[in-house]
Amino acid sequence: MTEKYFKKFTPDISFDKDTYIIVGSGIGGLTTAVFLAKAGKKVVILEQHYTPGGFTHTFKRRDGFEWDVGVHYVGNMGEKSKLRGIFNYLSNNRLEWDAMGDPYDVAYIGDKRYEYVAGIENFRNKFYEYFPEDKDAIDTYLKKLKSSTLKSFLFFVQKALPTPLRTIIGPVLRSFHATIAKRTTYEVLRSFTDNMELIAALTAQCGNYGLPPKQSSFAAHAIVVNHFMEGGYYPRGGADAIPQTIVQHLKELNTEVFIKARVDHIITEKNKVSGISINGRVYACNNVISNAGAHNTFQKLLKGKHAVSLKSGNTKLHRSTAHFCLYIGLNKSDKELELPKYNIWWHKSHDLDENLEKHSLKENELPFAYISFPSSKDSAWSKKHPNTSTIQIIGKTEFENFEEFEDTEWMHRGDRYATLKKDFEIAALKILLQLYPHLEDAIAYTEVSSPLSTKKFSGYQEGEIYGVTHAPERFTQRELTPRTKIKGLYLTGQDITLVGVGGAMSSGILTAITIIKWNMSRQFKEITSKFTKS
Structure with a gap:
């Protein structure tokens, strides 16, 4: 990444108390930053690593070798897709994508080979070839994927609603979503087929969300499979092109990104944010947006009574793999x-x-x-x-x-x-x-x-790559929302929505909506104008 777009944090740097301080420069934090900056908010981003981007950054070794660390492909990035339009908005039209073509995934399961191709009808026909005796089961599976979309959308939207409205309609939307979230992927698939090889082939990409069929929530499985149903894409220039183009845009919006800025803890007084400790020095502030992960935020960055374990009822909410x-x-x-x-x-x-x-x-x-x-x-x-x-x-x-x-x-x-x-x-x-x-x-x-x-x-304390586990209990946890119980403290990142670049980006939008509310309408109009931008 071109270093002129970000700076190393030094002790002489100061902030206005009303500045929104974002902890972590993963895609969730970068997305939130763009929307807030566009709305006229003062924003800074703190990154403890030597380069921005979180799991979207790349690293280099001798002889010109370079690898991504987390972005292996992204779905729903066709030229006219909404997700493509949002990334055009975030990067100021600088980010470009290469289609992977067909197949975009191949699974080897035992001695069998399966190809995954773009387009729901292409997918259907391909699996008809593999499992000609199971066409009804394949059709049922695809119907369940389609019907899950609205349920998941409403579930995530209710997380950003104002507290009074969320109190009223949130339970209804969560109950609607629970019909797919509380059951495992295996339970759902087993309800319409007893062909274990078909179940394996339909769930072979489960590494995308980190849990096998008997442990994962069907809601997580459905979102990820739907995300890739139109094929896979890769950032032109490598995964690092994602943070590089967005950080450049943030610089143009007068928003600074600082590296080597380790946040020790968030300071609270009377249940509200009053400061933040960076590299051992305390700075007064009123607003912190944590993109460091829910476990890190509640168990490491917060102290005293606010340092709590995440649970779903009496069940501990585990870290991912x-x-x-x-x-x-x-x-x-x-x-x-x-x-x-x-x-x-x-x-x-x-x-x-x-x-x-x-x-x-x-x-x-x-x-x-x-x-x-x-x-x-x-x-x-x-x-x-x-x-x-x-x-x-x-x-x-x-x-x-x-x-x-x-x-x-x-x-x-x-x-x-x-x-x-x-x-x-x-x-x-x-x-x-x-x-x-x-x-x-x-x-x-x-x-x-x-x-x-x-x-x-x-900074993930047990080396987890997908934040909170994508088991059914993830979707019953009430703390995984942009707004926390502490005034001035917000969350963003994959734990708020779902794993992956698209999931983390969506969380950034939800967090921005939570903060700037109806002022987002102007920004959504601007995004809409970019849906057809290639």
Whole structure:
């Protein structure tokens, strides 16, 4: 990212007390910032990392290799889509997208291969081919996906309603949504089919929300599948183009983004925000918008009586999954190596819950892996990084496997830690080279990240990548709203809505609506004018 659009935080920086201070520069925080700045609010963004963007940023290594850390593809980004129009608005028309084509995803489940193609009728016909005896079940599934859309939309909208209105109609909208949210994905699919292979194929992309069918809420599954129903897209220039273009726009709106700005805690007095501690120094302020995640906000940034555990009734609201990631650099172009644009979901068997259960890496075998080819998806890659290409392989793990290394220094965690990472690398490469044996001689660089890497750079305390778990209890939690019980404290980010770039962006809009209310109408008119902007 061009550094002139953001600054390193220094102790001499000061804020007006009425400035809206946004903690975290992920897409939720950036979205909120644009809408508030456009409405004439004073806004600053604080990022503890050395670059803005949260999970939308990229990192570089020697020989020109570069990888995304969280954005592997985005759905609903056709030229006339509403989401495309919103990103045009956020980036001031600078952000461009490349379509991944068909298939955009491929799943290997046991010895079967399934392609996922854009368009609901194309999807239907493709699955008719795979499961000719299950056409009625496929039709029922697609009907349930379609009928879930309004329920989810109204559920999220009620989160931004003024308290009196939300008190009156919120229960009705939440009850309406509960018909899909309180049941697991498996329960819903099992209600109309007993074909376990069909269920596996329909849920093979479950890594997009981090839970297998018997654990995930059908509401989460439906939103994510609907999001990708028209195919996958990738930011031209790489994932970093998302924060780069939005931060540039914020600079034009006189909104500063500061890096190396670690927020220690939020100070409250008499149930309202009175200050914020940044890099050990206290600054007076009246308004804080936390994009640091709900668990981080309530258990780390708040102190005293406000430091609470998130629960759904008497059930603890868990953090989402942690992961390993193998970053691979190759010394030939993706064209020369014939790398695909599509992502690969690799499952050892059709029992996805078993594949994604706790497992040992000692056997050097993975029951699940996700493979992404970022250089192939980006039409600008070959100009920036000629004669190279990149791959990422992600596998599930648990933070508890790494707790013994928490107090060690990054890059100096010892031999046992290095062995854990090497075991994952061996297992991940085994899957890759089974699919593409010709790649072995082209591999020039490898590096593995663990949940401790995620914790260090994102601040998520157990290395979780999707915030709050996407189990049914997520949707009954009453604290996951833009407005908190503390005056002047707001939340934004994926925990308010759902995982992913689209989910986090939507949360930013909901938080902005909560703050500036009816003044959003002018901005929505401007967005509408950009829906057809390519």
